[in-house]
Amino acid sequence: MQKPRLVQGNQAVAEAAIAAGCRFFGGYPITPSTEIAEFMAEQLPLYGGKFIQMEDEIASMGAILGASLAGEKVLTATSGPGFSLMQELIGYAAMAEIPSVIANVQRFGPSTGRPTSPAQGDVMQARWGTHGDHGVIALSPASVEECFTVTLKAFDFAEKFRMPIILLLDEIIGHMRERVELPEQHEITSIYRKQPTVAEDRFMPYQPDEDEVPPMPPFGAGYRYHVTGLSHGHNGLPSESPEVARKLLARLHEKISRSHEEITLYEEHFTHDAEYIVIAYGGTARSALAAVKTARKLGINVGLLKLITIWPFPYHIVERCTRFAKKVIVPELNYGQLVGEVIKACGESMVFPINRFDGEIMSPERILVQLKAVARR
Amino acid sequence: MELEKYLRRTALPHIWCPGCGNGIIAAAICRAIDKKALDPLKTVIVSGIGCSSRMVGYMNFNTVHTAHGRALTFATGVKLASPELNVIVVMGDGDGTAIGGNHFIHAARRNIDLTTVVINNNIYGMTGGQYSPTTPTGAKATTAPYGNIERDFDITKLAIAAGASYVARATAFHTVLATDLIAKGIENKGFSVIEVISQCPIYYGRKNKLGSASKMLEGQRDNAVMVKAAERMTPEQLQGKYLIGELYNNPAPEYTAEYQKIIDLASGKGGK
Numbered sequence: 018m019q020k021p022r023l024v025q026g027n028q029a030v031a032e033a034a035i036a037a038g039c040r041f042f043g044g045y046p047i048t049p050s051t052e053i054a055e056f057m058a059e060q061l062p063l064y065g066g067k068f069i070q071m072e073d074e075i076a077s078m079g080a081i082l083g084a085s086l087a088g089e090k091v092l093t094a095t096s097g098p099g100f101s102l103m104q105e106l107i108g109y110a111a112m113a114e115i116p117s118v119i120a121n122v123q124r125f126g127p128s129t130g131r132p133t134s135p136a137q138g139d140v141m142q143a144r145w146g147t148h149g150d151h152g153v154i155a156l157s158p159a160s161v162e163e164c165f166t167v168t169l170k171a172f173d174f175a176e177k178f179r180m181p182i183i184l185l186l187d188e189i190i191g192h193m194r195e196r197v198e199l200p201e202q203h204e205i206t207s208i209y210r211k212q213p214t215v216a217e218d219r220f221m222p223y224q225p226d227e228d229e230v231p232p233m234p235p236f237g238a239g240y241r242y243h244v245t246g247l248s249h250g251h252n253g254l255p256s257e258s259p260e261v262a263r264k265l266l267a268r269l270h271e272k273i274s275r276s277h278e279e280i281t282l283y284e285e286h287f288t289h290d291a292e293y294i295v296i297a298y299g300g301t302a303r304s305a306l307a308a309v310k311t312a313r314k315l316g317i318n319v320g321l322l323k324l325i326t327i328w329p330f331p332y333h334i335v336e337r338c339t340r341f342a343k344k345v346i347v348p349e350l351n352y353g354q355l356v357g358e359v360i361k362a363c364g365e366s367m368v369f370p371i372n373r374f375d376g377e378i379m380s381p382e383r384i385l386v387q388l389k390a391v392a393r394r
Numbered sequence: 395m396e397l398e399k400y401l402r403r404t405a406l407p408h409i410w411c412p413g414c415g416n417g418i419i420a421a422a423i424c425r426a427i428d429k430k431a432l433d434p435l436k437t438v439i440v441s442g443i444g445c446s447s448r449m450v451g452y453m454n455f456n457t458v459h460t461a462h463g464r465a466l467t468f469a470t471g472v473k474l475a476s477p478e479l480n481v482i483v484v485m486g487d488g489d490g491t492a493i494g495g496n497h498f499i500h501a502a503r504r505n506i507d508l509t510t511v512v513i514n515n516n517i518y519g520m521t522g523g524q525y526s527p528t529t530p531t532g533a534k535a536t537t538a539p540y541g542n543i544e545r546d547f548d549i550t551k552l553a554i555a556a557g558a559s560y561v562a563r564a565t566a567f568h569t570v571l572a573t574d575l576i577a578k579g580i581e582n583k584g585f586s587v588i589e590v591i592s593q594c595p596i597y598y599g600r601k602n603k604l605g606s607a608s609k610m611l612e613g614q615r616d617n618a619v620m621v622k623a624a625e626r627m628t629p630e631q632l633q634g635k636y637l638i639g640e641l642y643n644n645p646a647p648e649y650t651a652e653y654q655k656i657i658d659l660a661s662g663k664g665g666k
Contacts, residue, residue, distance in 0.1 A: 041475050062653075062659075072497065075464065075467065076496075079460065079467025083458070083472040083473075084471035087479065106461060236479060237456065237476055241456050242456065247459065
C-alpha cells in the first residue's frame with residue numbers, strides 16, 4: 018500500500034485510470050469533472066500516454082473510440098450537458114463493441130443548472146441516454162477510495178465485455194478530499210481485451226467466443242477488419258438480415274446479463290436483522306450510513322444496502338435484502354429516479370422515497386427524520 | 395495496376411447507383427495508396443455516414459465506418475494513439491462540412507497528419523437528395539423545392555483558412571489528377587484536404603436537369619480549370635469555373651510530432 022494521502026475523488030479516478038493502464042484521454046472542460054482532464058494532461062505524457070482536449074464532447078468520445086481501436090485503454094470525463102453530447106457515440110461504442118470508460122460527475126440540472134452543486138439526476142440518462150436498445154454497465158462510487166477501486170473495475174469491465182462503461186460520480190464524491198491508502202502499482206492486476214488466436218485469413222472480427230465477447234486486435238497488429246455502427250455479422254460487414262440483427266442485439270444484452278454476479282457491486286450494513294432497509298448510492302449513501310448508525314442507537318432496526326453497480330439494476334440483491342423488511346427507504350438527489358427500479362423489485366406500497374432536488378446534499382438528519390416517521394407507523 | 399487486392403470481395407457488389415462517382419474516387423484512393431506503397435496492414439481508412447462513406451467497407455484495410463460527421467474525431471484518436479499508422483479519411487460534403495463542420499476546422503487547426511478526401515456531390519444522396527452546405531445557391535433539392543437560398547461553402551478555402559497544410563481539388567473526371575493529389579496529401583506530414591467534385595445523377599442531376607452521368611462528367615471537364623491555366627485567364631473567362639490542382643502547400647508543425655515533444659519533455663523531467 019502507498020502511504021496515506023489526502024486525495025480528491027476526481028483525482029482518484031484519474032490515478033486509477035493510469036494504474037489500470039489507460040494511456041489515452043480525450044475530453045472537453047466541464048465543471049465539476051475538469052480536474053480529471055487536468056490530472057491526465059499532466060500525468061499521461063510521463064507514461065508515454067496521450068492527452069487531447071477536443072473541440073466538444075462528441076469529438077472527445079470519437080477520439081477515445083479511435084484510440085481504443087488502435088489498442089489503448091481510454092477514458093473521458095464530463096458532466097450532465099457533456100454527457101448528453103456523448104450519447105450519440107456511446108451508442109456507437111455499444112454497437113461496435115469498443116472498450117471505453119466515461120466518467121460523468123453529476124451536477125444539478127437540467128441544462129446549466131447549478132454547475133458546482135451536486136445531484137444524481139443522470140441515473141436514467143446513464144441507462145437510457147443513448148438511442149436504441151443495448152445493455153449498460155454504470156458504477157457509482159461513494160468515497161475517494163471507491164473512486165479508485167471502482168475505476169479499476171470500470172476498466173476491467175470495459176476490456177472484458179468490450180463496451181462503454183459509465184462511471185457515475187456526483188459533485189460530492191468528485192470534489193471531496195479524503196485520507197486514503199491506495200494500492201501500489203504492483204498490487205494491481207488489470208485485464209486487457211482478448212486477442213485472436215487464428216491467422217488473419219481466418220479471423221472473424223465479430224464472432225464471439227463462448228462468453229459472447231469477440232476478441233479485439235488493435236489496428237496495425239496484422240488483422241484488417243471493418244468496424245461499423247450498421248447491423249453487422251461475424252465478418253463485421255453490414256448486413257440487412259433480420260436474423261443477424263436479432264442475434265447481435267441479443268448478444269449486446271446477454272454478454273452482460275450472463276455475468277451479472279461479477280458485475281454487481283454493493284455493500285450491506287446492518288441488514289441481517291433489519292426491519293427497515295435504506296437503499297442508496299453515491300454521495301447520498303454516506304449520509305444514509307450515518308443516519309442508519311444513529312437510528313440504530315435510537316433502537317430502530319434499520320440497515321443500508323449501498324449500491325455501487327446501479328446498471329444493470331441488481332433486482333435480485335434488492336429482493337433478497339428486502340424480503341423480510343417492513344419498509345424500504347430510497348434517498349436520492351433527484352425528483353425520483355432509481356426508486357422506480359426499487360419499486361419494480363419490492364412493490365410500491367413498500368417503498369418510501371426521499372428526494373432532494375435543490376443542488377444541496379442529502380443530510381443524515383433528513384434521512385433520520387424520515388426513518389423515525391416510517392418506524393412510528 | 396492490380397486494384398483487386400485492395401478490395402474486400404465478400405463485401406461486393408457495392409450499393410451505389412449507376413453513374414455515381416464514388417467508385418471512380420475509391421479507385422483513385424487505392425491507386426494513390428499503391429503509388430505511395432503504403433502497407434495495408436498499417437493503413438487505416440475512416441469514414442462518416444453517407445453514400446461515399448460506405449466506400450471503406452469495400453476496401454481491404456483497417457476500416458472504420460463511424461457516425462455521421464464524426465470520421466475526423468475517430469481518425470484523430472487513431473492517429474494520436476498510433477502515429478505510425480497511415481490514416482486516410484473519406485467524407486461527403488454534408489457529412490464533412492455540415493454535421494462534421496466543427497471537427498473539420500479543428501482537425502485542420504491542429505494540423506494532425508490525416509489525409510482527408512472530401513467527396514463533394516452537392517447533395518445528401520443517402521437520404522434522397524436534400525440540400526447540403528455545398529449545394530449552389532439557386533439549385534434545387536428535395537428540401538429546397540423552390541431553389542436553395544443558402545450560400546455554399548468553398549471546402550478548400552474553408553480548409554486553408556482553418557489551418558490545413560495541404561489543400562487540393564480534383565474531380566471524378568480528372569481521375570489521374572485525383573490520384574496524384576491524394577498521393578501528395580499522403581506524403582504531406584500534416585492535415586491534407588483533397589476535395590473531389592463528383593456527380594450524383596440520380597438526385598442532384600435529375601432535380602437540376604443536368605442530364606446523364608456522362609453529361610455531368612463532361613460538365614466537370616468543361617468547368618474545372620487547372621491552377622496553372624487559370625493564371626493566364628481573365629476574371630470574365632473564369633466566371634462559373636472552379637480551380638483544380640494543388641491549391642495550397644505550406645508545411646507546418648504536425649500535431650502528433652509536437653505531442654511526442656511533450657512526452658520527451660515530460661519524461662526528461664523525471665518520467666516513469
